[in-house]
Amino acid sequence: MRLLVTGATGLLGRELLLCAGKQAIDVVPAYHSQALPGGVQLDVRRRDQVRDVIRSVRPDGIIHTAYRQDDWATTALGAVNVALAAGSARLVFVSTDVVFGPRKTAYHEHEAPCPITPYGAAKAAAETAIHAIASDAVIARTSLIVGSDGRSVEEQRVRRLAAGEPGAFYTGNIRCPIHVTDLASALLELLRSDVNGITHVAGPEALSRLELGRLIAIRDGLNPEALPSIPGEPSEIQLDSRRTQAVLRTRLRAASEFLAA
Ligand SMILES: NC(=O)c1ccc[n+]([C@@H]2O[C@H](COP(=O)([O-])OP(=O)(O)OC[C@H]3O[C@@H](n4cnc5c(N)ncnc54)[C@H](OP(=O)(O)O)[C@@H]3O)[C@@H](O)[C@H]2O)c1
Structure with missing residues (x-):
């Protein structure tokens, strides 16, 4: 399997590269501002560039981790650009617990987002768009990594x-913190599973x-x-x-x- 990881220089992206490497997956890191060996430069805000990179890499799977907490164009539109370009590649999108607002009881997958921050709203918008574009994509909400x-x-x-x-x-x-290695391992499993739609991948x-x-x-x-x-x-x-x-x-x-x- 050839896997494209966006946000490959980030906390989760780096761990995904390590875990996928150990599983003999052919990983192509997509970096933004810091070059990585064997990687491809990618600005997810640029729809044409996203399309061209995905066409040239021809991945079987994409794990989309790239985001910028204070930037709608990166977090929301960037995710839309990746979903539009993914084609037949299996897409796993990393989302967040802050698509929800504060509440005393835990949230389940079927509950509608109710964000109270611009970041949470951008992720909720991305989730909605991804579901519409690629209904078989995995949306993996997580918590503090x-x-x-x-x-x-x-x-x-x-x-x-x-x-x-x-x-x-x-x-x-x-919050429900998770170890980055557990998260990376779970995302790689979900990538190769037949699970579709929203999943919650946080600590217990x-x-x-x-x-x-x-x-x-x-x-x-x-x-x-x-x-x-x-x-x-x-x-x-x-x-x-x-x-x-x-x-x-x-x-x-x-x-x-x-x-x-
Ligand atoms: N960290 C947490 O506690 C936490 C909690 C819940 C959910 N999440 C989710 O988990 C995912 C990964 O988080 P993380 O902590 O690993 O993030 P991170 O360490 O901040 O890394 C973010 C990555 O996104 C890249 N990026 C930023 N703008 C970009 C653009 N325009 N085009 C392409 N790449 C761009 C960054 O590259 P440059 O630095 O070169 O710009 C960086 O590699 C995110 O989707 C986040 O929403 C994280």
Whole structure:
């Protein structure tokens, strides 16, 4: 199988390249601003370029991770451009838990998006368009992505705050973190499965940003009590991933398990 990965220099993109390489998949990385060996340059905002790149690579599958949180053209229109150009390639689109707004109970796949941020709205628009263009595409909503090598936003924030830089963790901001390796492995499985439509691919444990930050601090030998916290606006968004987990061999681990010191 030839697989095109967009956003290949990103946190998830890099992990997908590693995991796919281990599975002997022929991966073509699509990078935006930092060149990668054997890769193709791609700006997903440019519809003609997206079409030409996909025509020349001729992938059997595409995992579309590229986005820019504050840019509708990249996140929404970019996803539309990829879906329009995908042709017969199997498409897996990475979406987010913030297509939903805060709620005390977990969200299931069949529930309609209700975003409260421009980023969430851009992803919800992309999901809707992709479903209309390629009804057999997989839409994989995920939550906070955490790695092991300090590259994720959450790990970097822990280091900065533990070093005394200004800022704080919100105690009321609750999500279902996932390890980047679990996510990459699950996406590759979904790519090769007969699953279509919306899937939830997040960790099984809901944690506040502060609880997550403390677990990262302990793993990294930092003082968890040194992390400042404030309540902030309550914002609880949980994805129920049990339906997707049931069809995966990859086990989506809880953050307290993958961050155990
Ligand atoms: N990180 C999380 O906690 C989290 C949580 C939920 C969902 N997600 C979703 O997971 C996916 C991957 O997230 P990530 O954390 O791996 O992202 P990331 O590390 O920020 O990487 C984003 C990638 O997109 C590329 N990109 C930006 N603009 C582009 C453009 N116009 N054309 C082509 N590529 C472009 C970037 O390349 P340049 O840097 O060269 O521009 C980069 O490689 C995203 O779709 C995101 O919505 C992430």
